Amino acid sequence: MSKILFWVVIAVVVYLAVVFARSRRSREERRPAVRRRRDPRAPVAMIECPQCGTHFPEDEAVLGDGVAYCSERCRKAARRSQKRPQQ
Template identity: 35%
Template sequence: MSRLLFWIILIVVIGFAVRAKLRAAIRKSQLQQQEGWRQQQYQQQGRQAEPASIENMTSCAHCGLHFPASEAVRADGLDYCSPAHVRLPPR
């Protein structure tokens, strides 16, 4: 009796695992189709998909922290991460 119960439970667990895998595959396929549709819309409008903007990085002359160059505080030809570090000596 316990062997029969074991096999029934095993079959049910395998069934749930297979079902979960199939659902995940279907969701992934749908997401890929949506992304393809977006690419087609951009191409039909005569433009390419907009790439993520990349910003130059710089490091603080005092502490060495890397941060976007647009946020730099510049003094004496050096980049600093904050006005407080401008007052401190560079490394």
């Protein structure tokens, strides 16, 4: 009888270890972008500003209407040109 109890305890311990490992992994996968930004040694992609053509780090982008600009100035300039399209 004690042998059966022994194997039940082993099974429960293995099950808990698997569940714990899975929940920990999925928690880490949920925030990949945040984790990348926290590591200062991680390389940052350079992207081009559609307004002025300057290349700048992706994490310094100023977002406007789903487009990444190098600065607030470029974003405002892009908005101005969108409001008054040349015909």
